[in-house]
Amino acid sequence: MTAVTKKAEGVEKKKKSGFRETILLLVLGVGIALLLQAFVVGSFYIPSESMQNTLKINDRVFVNKLAGAPERGDIVVFKGWNGEDTIKRVIGVGGDRVVCCDSKKRLTINGKALDEPYLYPGDFASGDKFDVTVPQGKVWLMGDHRSASADARSHMEEPGEGFISVDDVIGKAVVRYWPLSRGTIFTTPDGFAKIE
Missing domain, CATH: 2.10.109.10 (Umud Fragment, subunit A)
Structure with a gap:
């Protein structure tokens, strides 16, 4: 495996990891907002x-x-x-x-x-x-x-x-x-x- 291939795979993994983190944070934020709306502030x-x-x-x-x-x-x-x-x-x-x-x-x-x-x-x-x-x-x-x-x-x-x-x-x-x-x-x- 060449250095260029390894670098490309590393960039691809970072993109996937960043996307997953963004989705996770978005879902978490929506969940917290719904809990606040339901139980604290309307x-x-x-x-x-x-x-x-x-x-x-x-x-x-x-x-x-x-x-x-x-x-x-x-x-x-x-x-x-x-x-x-x-x-x-x-x-x-x-x-x-x-x-x-x-x-x-x-x-x-x-x-x-x-x-x-x-x-x-x-x-x-x-x-x-x-x-x-x-x-x-x-x-x-x-x-x-x-x-x-x-x-x-x-x-x-x-x-x-x-x-x-x-x-x-x-x-x-x-x-x-x-x-x-x-x-x-x-x-x-x-x-x-x-x-x-």
């Missing part, structure tokens, strides 16, 4: 106006699937009343009494009025009066554009009485990443801080 788009102006149609958000139990004020993605992925704001958690409305047309939680600056401009806490106590292990969810949101209020006559199980919450929306011009990190609105 991306969801907004299909309706029910969360305006906080979230507009076609906005995209990252959802932390490991955020733990939902808390008042969180924006969460959950398996909705119709079985589809849905996004709303947590208003009440297990044990909370949520009432609409006080003399100033505000929601109250456990007897304290809730300041809601995130509501759609010109909108109101609710056109429907209600008085509910959230069972343990459940949440009471409402959209920020209340007059355009089919939320817990719309499902009060159904078997679950409008409540969603904490187990059906997929995760907490943490970042709006699209469109880039409206990118933001979500925080708990101040109005929930005084609720006990």
Whole structure:
């Protein structure tokens, strides 16, 4: 075997080895991305106006699937009343009494009025009066554009009485990443801080 033949074989082996490594890294990368998507972080788009102006149609958000139990004020993605992925704001958690409305047309939680600056401009806490106590292990969810949101209020006559199980919450929306011009990190609105 000549030196030229040996060199050619060596180059061919390196090409095959490099190709295999590239394929292996690509498969590994896709596998890691799928695991992250399934168990850690999800991306969801907004299909309706029910969360305006906080979230507009076609906005995209990252959802932390490991955020733990939902808390008042969180924006969460959950398996909705119709079985589809849905996004709303947590208003009440297990044990909370949520009432609409006080003399100033505000929601109250456990007897304290809730300041809601995130509501759609010109909108109101609710056109429907209600008085509910959230069972343990459940949440009471409402959209920020209340007059355009089919939320817990719309499902009060159904078997679950409008409540969603904490187990059906997929995760907490943490970042709006699209469109880039409206990118933001979500925080708990101040109005929930005084609720006990």
